[in-house]
Amino acid sequence: MSVRSAIATWLTRLYFSRLRKKGGSLDLSVLSKLPDAALLPLRREGVDPVPEIGVLRDREPVSKLPIPGMTVWLVSGYDEAKEVLGNAKAFSNDFRNLVGVGGAEAEHHPGGLGFCDPPDHTRLRRLLTPEFTMRRLSRLTPRIHAIIEEQLAQLEKAARESPDGTADFVEYFAMPVPALVICELLGVPYEERDAFQQFSVARFDVLGGAGASFGAVTQSLDYLRGVVAEQRRDPGDGLLGMLVREHGENITDEELTGLADGVLTGGLETTASMIALGTMIMLKDREHFTALRDAEDPATVAAPFVDELLRHLTVVQTAFPRFAREDTEIGGVTLSAGDIVIVSLSAADRDPRLGEEGDDMDAFLPSRPPASSHLAFGYGIHRCIGAELGKMELRAAFPQLVRRFPELKLAVESSELEFRKLSIVYGLESLPVSVD
Numbered sequence: 560m561s562v563r564s565a566i567a568t569w570l571t572r573l574y575f576s577r578l579r580k581k582g583g584s585l586d587l588s589v590l591s592k593l594p595d596a597a598l599l600p601l602r603r604e605g606v607d608p609v610p611e612i613g614v615l616r617d618r619e620p621v622s623k624l625p626i627p628g629m630t631v632w633l634v635s636g637y638d639e640a641k642e643v644l645g646n647a648k649a650f651s652n653d654f655r656n657l658v659g660v661g662g663a664e665a666e667h668h669p670g671g672l673g674f675c676d677p678p679d680h681t682r683l684r685r686l687l688t689p690e691f692t693m694r695r696l697s698r699l700t701p702r703i704h705a706i707i708e709e710q711l712a713q714l715e716k717a718a719r720e721s722p723d724g725t726a727d728f729v730e731y732f733a734m735p736v737p738a739l740v741i742c743e744l745l746g747v748p749y750e751e752r753d754a755f756q757q758f759s760v761a762r763f764d765v766l767g768g769a770g771a772s773f774g775a776v777t778q779s780l781d782y783l784r785g786v787v788a789e790q791r792r793d794p795g796d797g798l799l800g801m802l803v804r805e806h807g808e809n810i811t812d813e814e815l816t817g818l819a820d821g822v823l824t825g826g827l828e829t830t831a832s833m834i835a836l837g838t839m840i841m842l843k844d845r846e847h848f849t850a851l852r853d854a855e856d857p858a859t860v861a862a863p864f865v866d867e868l869l870r871h872l873t874v875v876q877t878a879f880p881r882f883a884r885e886d887t888e889i890g891g892v893t894l895s896a897g898d899i900v901i902v903s904l905s906a907a908d909r910d911p912r913l914g915e916e917g918d919d920m921d922a923f924l925p926s927r928p929p930a931s932s933h934l935a936f937g938y939g940i941h942r943c944i945g946a947e948l949g950k951m952e953l954r955a956a957f958p959q960l961v962r963r964f965p966e967l968k969l970a971v972e973s974s975e976l977e978f979r980k981l982s983i984v985y986g987l988e989s990l991p992v993s994v995d
Contacts, residue, residue: 596624596625597624597625597626597631598981599611599612599615599624599633600612600633600635600876600877600901600903600905600906601876601877601981601982601983602981603876603905603978603985605978606836606840606871606872606985607909607921608876608903608905608906608909612635612903612905612906613906613909613921615633615635615906616635616636616903616906616907616909616910617911620634620635620636620638620639620890620910621633621634621635621636621639621889621890621891621892621894622635624901629899630895630897630898630899631898631899631900631901632889632892632894632898632899632900632901633901633903634889634890634900634901634902634903634907635902635903635906635907635910636890636906636907636910636912637907637908637910637912637913637934638890638910638912639889639890639907640878640902640903640904640907640934640938641907641934641938641939642889642890643881643889643900643902644878644881644902644934644937644938644939644941645938645939646887646939647676647677647939647940647941648884649883649884649885649887650881650882650883650884650887650900651676651881651882651883651884652673652674652675652676652680652879652880652881652882652941653674653675653676653882671817671818671820671821671824672684672687672818672821672941672944673821673824673879673941674879677940680940680941681940683810683814683818684940684944686802686806686809686810687798687802687818687944688944690798690801691944691945691947691948692947693947696947696948696951699740699743699744699948699951700951700955702740702743703740703743703951703952703955704955704959706735706736706739706740706743707736707955707956707959707960708959708963709739710731710732710735710736710739711732711959711960711963711964713731713732713735714726714728714731714732714992714994715963715964715994717730717731718992718993718994719994723970724970724993725970725991725992725993726991726992726994727989727990727991727992728835728838728989728990728991728992729831729835729987729988729989729990730989732834732960733831733832733834733835733838733990734827734831736830736831736834736952736956737826737827737830737831737834737952738827738831740826740830740948740952741822741823741826741827743797744797744798744822744826744948745786745797745798745799745819745822746790746795746796746797746798746799746800747786747797747799780816780820783816783819783820783823784812784816786799786819787799787812787815787816787819788812790803790815791803791807791812794807798819798822799815799819802815802818803815822945825943825944825945826945826948826949828984828986829874829875829949829984830949830952830953831986832872832874832984832985832986832987833868833869833872833874833949833953834952834953834956834957835986835987835990836868836872836874836985836986836987837865837868837872837953837957838957838960838967838990838992839969839973839976839987839990840868840923841957841961842967842968842969842992843969843973847864847925848961848967850864850925851864851957851958851961852961852962852965854958857958857962858954858958860925860958861953861954861957861958862954863925863926864925864957865950865953865954865957866925866933866950867923867924867925867927868923868925868953869933869935869936869950869953870908870913870933870935871908871923872935872985873904873905873908873933873934873935874935874984874985874986875904875935875937875983875984876903876904876905876982876983876984876985877901877902877903877904877905877983878901878902878904878937878941879941880899880900880901881899881900881901881902882897882898882899882900883895883896883897883898883899883900884896902934904934904935904937905985907934908920908933908934908935909921913932913933914927915927915928936949964994964995966994966995967992967993967994968992968993969990969991969992970991970992970993971991976989976990977989
């Protein structure tokens with residue numbers, strides 16, 4: 560497989576169900592053999608983007624990625640990132656831009672909002688938006704708190720029954736909480752959460768090989784088609800049932816499947832990574848832990864803590880790829896029609912231009928004025944529709960956690976923690992903890 564095909568696969572977030580290689584089988588290892596500079600947006604040191612991308616951002620916020628045979632621009636500056644993400648007229652997200660590249664065919668379109676442009680995007684987002692307002696989401700609040708309490712009990716049980724008194728926080732809390740919330744939102748059985756987790760993690764792991772990601776996407780779409788078929792027959796109280804009841808004649812089964820997959824993609828691994836990494840930060844710096852634990856009104860402490868955590872971690876490292884529709888100037892650099900643009904959200908959210916003059920944007924400071932304009936959820940018409948739901952989960956999870964386990968500790972040295980390598984959604988492989 561050519562480097563062109565490999566990088567195209569990466570740029571589409573590994574959403575293709577398969578790739579072909581003329582005259583032989585697919586060499587999955589090529590994905591991890593791309594030049595270091597091409598993979599720069601996916602590399603980190605701990606929770607921080609590697610220093611090289613910060614240097615590049617400050618020197619050249621719009622720069623070329625060294626990919627032979629194609630023109631790919633990396634946008635790492637905050638102002639430039641907003642300019643690209645906010646200009647749907649000049650930059651397309653349409654999957655059809657990729658048909659014929661890297662083996663992608665029209666039938667591989669994953670659906671959902673991420674890979675479509677207006678007017679399709681406008682129509683589909685308009686159907687979903689009412690369900691993601693704070694007023695409508697508030698109905699989930701009791702279940703979110705109950706889910707968190709249930710999983711805290713599971714975490715404690717696992718630690719108590721373990722020979723060494725420890726449990727994996729990712730396995731027993733960080734992943735199950737958003738999985739169960741998504742089940743609640745969509746209206747699918749809770750017992751399917753293990754499949755949800757496997758599909759979500761595999762699709763974002765570049766080093767795990769394209770085959771694992773393609774298989775996860777195919778399986779998740781096949782599963783969700785079954786869920787959609789059941790909702791057509793007997794609409795439930797969840798999101799899918801609502802869409803069938805209120806818009807059934809105006810939305811196809813494939814569109815419903817794509818929207819459900821988009822909720823899975825956008826709300827599971829991202830929130831799980833935030834919960835795990837945020838907990839790690841609290842356990843490494845007990846000041847943040849005790850501030851939440853001892854607060855008379857946890858909500859007043861949790862809100863700025865979560866907002867700064869979102870900016871600081873920016874676990875979705877790059878936005879969906881954009882395709883220049885026309886010659887366009889960004890940050891003084893001329894991009895040609897047909898060029899591919901990758902926006903580094905993690906680099907942009909550390910740009911000094913996002914903060915006040917003199918701010919150290921590499922530091923984690925919940926006391927700083929809220930950076931409400933950070934790009935952790937994206938920007939423009941493709942800003943994450945589930946942003947408020949994600950914040951609801953985080954603002955509930957951290958206070959409940961520290962109050963249930965006031966002596967929660969890391970069970971290993973922080974230097975022993977293993978982070979995902981070359982994953983579009985950054986996170987921890989595991990987080991061993993002791994609850995007392």
